[in-house]
Amino acid sequence: MVGEELTEQETALYDRQIRVWGADAQRRLSKSHILVYGMKGTITEFCKNIVLAGVGSLTLVDDRAVTEEALSANFLMPPDENVCSGKTLAELCRDSLNEFNPMVRVSVEKGDLTSFGVEFFDKFDVVVISFCSLATKKLINERCRKLSKRVSFYTVDCRDCCGEIFVDLQKYNYAMKRLDETTECELQYPSFQEAISVPWRSLPRKVSKLYFAMRVIERFEEAEGRKPGEICIEDLPAVLKLKKEICEAQSLNESHIPNALLERLVTGTREFPPVCAIIGGILGQEVIKAISGKGDPLKNFFFFDSVDGKGIIEDISDPTPKG
Amino acid sequence: MAESTVHQSRSRDLDKLLLRPGNLVAPTFEPGAQLRDDLQEYARILVVGAGGLGCELLKDLALSGFKNLEVIDMDRIEVTNLNRQFLFRLEDVGKPKAEVAARRVMERVSEYDSDDKPIEETVKPMVDGGTEGFKGHARVIIPGSTPCFECTIWLFPPQVKFPLCTLAETPRTAAHCIEYAHLIKWDEVHSGKTFDPDDPEHMKWVYTEAVKRAELFGIQGVTYSLTQGVVKNIIPAIASTNAIVSAACTLETLKLVSGCSKTLSNYLTYNGVEGLHIKVTEFVKDKDCLVCGPGVLLELDTSVTLQKFIDMLEEHPKLLLSKASVRHQATNLYMQAPQVLEEMTRSNLNLPLFELMGKVPRDIVHVTGTTSRDGKKASCLRKLCLVFKGADAVTDQDMAVGA
Numbered sequence: 001m002v003g004e005e006l007t008e009q010e011t012a013l014y015d016r017q018i019r020v021w022g023a024d025a026q027r028r029l030s031k032s033h034i035l036v037y038g039m040k041g042t043i044t045e046f047c048k049n050i051v052l053a054g055v056g057s058l059t060l061v062d063d064r065a066v067t068e069e070a071l072s073a074n075f076l077m078p079p080d081e082n083v084c085s086g087k088t089l090a091e092l093c094r095d096s097l098n099e100f101n102p103m104v105r106v107s108v109e110k111g112d113l114t115s116f117g118v119e120f121f122d123k124f125d126v127v128v129i130s131f132c133s134l135a136t137k138k139l140i141n142e143r144c145r146k147l148s149k150r151v152s153f154y155t156v157d158c159r160d161c162c163g164e165i166f167v168d169l170q171k172y173n174y175a176m177k178r179l180d181e182t183t184e185c186e187l188q189y190p191s192f193q194e195a196i197s198v199p200w201r202s203l204p205r206k207v208s209k210l211y212f213a214m215r216v217i218e219r220f221e222e223a224e225g226r227k228p229g230e231i232c233i234e235d236l237p238a239v240l241k242l243k244k245e246i247c248e249a250q251s252l253n254e255s256h257i258p259n260a261l262l263e264r265l266v267t268g269t270r271e272f273p274p275v276c277a278i279i280g281g282i283l284g285q286e287v288i289k290a291i292s293g294k295g296d297p298l299k300n301f302f303f304f305d306s307v308d309g310k311g312i313i314e315d316i317s318d319p320t321p322k323g
Numbered sequence: 324m325a326e327s328t329v330h331q332s333r334s335r336d337l338d339k340l341l342l343r344p345g346n347l348v349a350p351t352f353e354p355g356a357q358l359r360d361d362l363q364e365y366a367r368i369l370v371v372g373a374g375g376l377g378c379e380l381l382k383d384l385a386l387s388g389f390k391n392l393e394v395i396d397m398d399r400i401e402v403t404n405l406n407r408q409f410l411f412r413l414e415d416v417g418k419p420k421a422e423v424a425a426r427r428v429m430e431r432v433s434e435y436d437s438d439d440k441p442i443e444e445t446v447k448p449m450v451d452g453g454t455e456g457f458k459g460h461a462r463v464i465i466p467g468s469t470p471c472f473e474c475t476i477w478l479f480p481p482q483v484k485f486p487l488c489t490l491a492e493t494p495r496t497a498a499h500c501i502e503y504a505h506l507i508k509w510d511e512v513h514s515g516k517t518f519d520p521d522d523p524e525h526m527k528w529v530y531t532e533a534v535k536r537a538e539l540f541g542i543q544g545v546t547y548s549l550t551q552g553v554v555k556n557i558i559p560a561i562a563s564t565n566a567i568v569s570a571a572c573t574l575e576t577l578k579l580v581s582g583c584s585k586t587l588s589n590y591l592t593y594n595g596v597e598g599l600h601i602k603v604t605e606f607v608k609d610k611d612c613l614v615c616g617p618g619v620l621l622e623l624d625t626s627v628t629l630q631k632f633i634d635m636l637e638e639h640p641k642l643l644l645s646k647a648s649v650r651h652q653a654t655n656l657y658m659q660a661p662q663v664l665e666e667m668t669r670s671n672l673n674l675p676l677f678e679l680m681g682k683v684p685r686d687i688v689h690v691t692g693t694t695s696r697d698g699k700k701a702s703c704l705r706k707l708c709l710v711f712k713g714a715d716a717v718t719d720q721d722m723a724v725g726a
Contacts, residue, residue, distance in 0.1 A: 273382075296599075
């Protein structure tokens with residue numbers, strides 16, 4: 001976008017959404033820069049939504065070659081397998097995303113995300129990562145927090161037919177509208193490390209079981225040196241054993257994490273397209289809220305399970321206020 | 324990792340759902356390759372509309388393994404569709420939506436048919452979704468067990484219709500000024516010429532007149548954008564809400580067709596206006612529902628004439644319906660108005676209702692008439708279930724004469 005005002009073309013194209021969030025928010029969106037890692041189903045849905053919404057730029061990181069899984073579950077993949085040869089997942093997705101909205105600059109960054117320094121992340125306003133190990137999540141989150149400007153950080157993981165979103169907006173000020181009143185609000189988000197360090201026994205009883213189950217799987221994959229999703233039914237006994245140990249250490253009753261749920265997460269490591277669309281849709285909306293400053297952002301975990309169709313927000317943060 | 328001995332499909336996630344048993348499956352669920360293959364070969368899904376929800380639905384259904392998809396849409400593609408209807412490109416503007424959508428989906432997953440045939444009415448499970456801005460819903464209608472569409476019609480917000488006197492005499496809002504120009508002034512000035520909302524000259528004229536009227540009454544807020552919105556009844560729309568609602572609908576479709584999991588019970592609402600809110604409510608059938616309800620039960624003698632029946636409705640404590648018109652299946656047995664139809668159906672009044680209804684012992688009729696509530700008269704439509712007593716004791720008038 002050239003200049004401050006929206007062009008006539010942008011106003012026509014974005015008419016229906018400008019009626020939802022206003023021209024001011026649209027301008028902010030068009031100046032924003034998003035970094036995305038892990039071009040699996042949920043992330044591609046998310047990319048579609050923000051590209052259609054008209055962000056300034058989107059940078060994709062994923063050097064993996066195309067797999068059969070990607071061809072069947074990723075709608076950004078071109079149908080002709082010959083076109084795919086020689087290109088990475090990120091490159092193929094970039095080509096498709098460009099078609100959705102030529103006004104958005106979609107580019108690819110090659111290399112290992114964990115090797116990029118803090119100054120690399122300074123180029124972005126929002127960082128979204130998917131299917132990363134526990135160590136990587138913590139590392140990237142910390143790099144984002146080290147910068148003087150705010151870089152919003154999100155992780156998203158879908159397994160079987162459920163999924164989790166984590167949000168870190170650091171210190172976030174926004175105008176909360178209730179009927180005719182507008183009040184200034186400030187939210188303090190914990191980092192991923194801080195959030196998962198909150199003792200389990202201090203959390204409310206009704207906290208989603210999926211939160212705990214995901215943490216067990218996370219720890220298991222890390223302890224065994226596995227890549228995210230590199231787990232199968234044979235690992236279930238070891239996973240259940242780990243669950244028992246963690247629950248004991250956290251003084252949490254084992255029944256809080258149903259074995260059936262862990263079994264689902266261990267066997268269903270691939271994403272399910274409709275669930276990707278739901279979670280990618282919610283993630284898209286959260287990122288648009290954070291960029292535009294309009295709307296109450298979710299704090300700080302979101303869970304969706306298609307078995308019952310429920311979407312649940314959990315606030316997992318340190319209850320003791322910092323002085 | 325243990326490999327299944329069954330030939331794995333391209334969609335391994337679907338295999339996980341359909342090839343193995345589970346705790347939350349429907350009673351009729353039979354896991355196996357047969358189910359998966361039948362789903363792909365035999366299940367036919369009709370997607371009504373190739374717009375915001377339609378594009379998302381086609382993508383989700385195709386990726387979920389359904390191979391027989393049919394899509395209908397009367398509209399052509401416009402620029403303002405492109406912010407969310409991602410199957411369309413700038414060069415597609417002006418082309419029919421259904422055709423372009425079907426072609427794009429087939430390009431990506433190459434085993435589909437594209438067709439624009441209308442479909443006959445049958446009783447089938449229906450998955451329904453709708454969105455507006457940050458809000459949306461998805462729900463499942465299973466005829467006979469969940470509430471039907473009519474049962475929950477009260478969930479729709481009332482249509483915004485301004486009284487003509489407000490528009491003509493006492494406007495208060497920008498929308499009143501716009502509708503005055505659109506509905507009243509246009510005809511006064513352009514008598515005979517139809518207003519075309521897609522003609523920018525017409526729209527500009529309405530806008531200019533609305534501004535004049537607003538100035539006259541000291542009302543703020545008339546903009547060109549609002550004018551378009553009010554006149555065309557534009558629904559604000561964004562991609563992510565559509566993505567969420569369409570995907571929820573697809574999940575339910577998959578569950579309904581395959582039985583691989585319990586379906587949503589039965590209405591999901593999504594609200595992203597303030598924060599994020601998703602809730603599933605189990606609505607129950609309306610026992611008085613005009614469509615799926617059993618209807619008010621009335622026992623009648625087979626000799627009762629249509630006239631006598633209509634008189635009875637006035638006295639019946641549950642109905643108190645006066646000046647009733649009666650309809651059975653697709654036939655108007657008697658109509659109070661207009662005069663032409665009243666004359667045509669008048670001869671039915673002396674005939675036994677039992678005969679007029681084809682001598683079946685039990686059937687549904689619909690009656691319209693006026694009822695009195697709190698002193699106010701209102702027209703109403705009721706569903707009645709008529710049961711005829713002594714159906715065997717009928718003496719056919721013709722047979723009574725001869726031997």
